[in-house]
Amino acid sequence: MTTIERISRATGLLLTVACGLIVSACASVESTPAPALAENGAIAVLPLANFTETPDAGRAAQAIAADTLRTAGVAQVDTMLATDSGDALDPTAQPNLERGLDWARTQHAKYVLTGAVEEWRYKVGVDGEPVVSMTFELRELPAGKVVWSAVGTRSGFSRSSLGGVAQKLARNLLAPLAVHR
Template sequence: MKHLIKLFCALVASVALFSGCAVIDHSAPSGADKSAQWVLLPFGNATETPFAGQRAEAVTENLLRSLGVARVQRYPASLQNDTLFESGQPKDAARALEWAKEQGARYAVTGTVDEWRYKVGVDGEPAVGVALQIVEVDSGRVLWSGVGGKSGWSRESLSGVAQELIKSLLVPALK
């Protein structure tokens, strides 16, 4: 009996340990048509990490394709006024939405990165925090939004943790 109790306690402790590694909240599925034209608008970078928004954009673009959104176009870098430490949403968000309309896009994906780093300390765990939105281009109405944060173990890569987090946000959005 003691062995069973110890085993149960170990199982509960393991579940508690692993459940603290990610937090995700999102609205109901977007109902968006995966076969429509989609665009990826610039992500805001609310971190101290240079180009975190652009890194998250690249991961999101590739994940959208792998999840069945075949027609995805990314906002051209030539139209962005990049600075290393741009905070919040890009200043030209309205211009980016107009560009999306010109492309004939039905949906736009945008977001903000609020954490993209290796934590300070002995182990240096990767940590990522992202907020995403799917917007109906014609109306500007937000169809879906989600936010999440995830940290990994000391031997995991930052890009791997980011990919896991963004995928766990997008999968329910595209149902």
């Protein structure tokens, strides 16, 4: 092996390691072990609490979570609308868990996905990178006991969209709930 080939290999290895470090620094995800979901186990997705300064971030994250579950193989995903929870007229109202669990029981759901959005914004600065932080809890009905939870944050690059970053984070967070056929 010539010196040029060695330098080329070493440079390639260093670039691979550097790229890996950059990508891993952009996201952080932690979760508890997920239960094995049956393909026919219906999940009701409740409105997510919005602890951000961005109006409707909870509703946007709820829609992304529901679609992510559908693409992960969950056959029946029902989404509780704000009008069902009685909070449609007040954008600052936080979801009522008991009302949501009651609604999910009427939908004959086996599980309920709840959660919150803690961050949903573009960072202040020259680049204005998007950053999203969410938590999820999966509750088993009828009792409403938490059987799985996850928390994560993700930031993007200056040309990334906030919605795209949120989709990637939701996909990473909800991946353990994918239905394996």
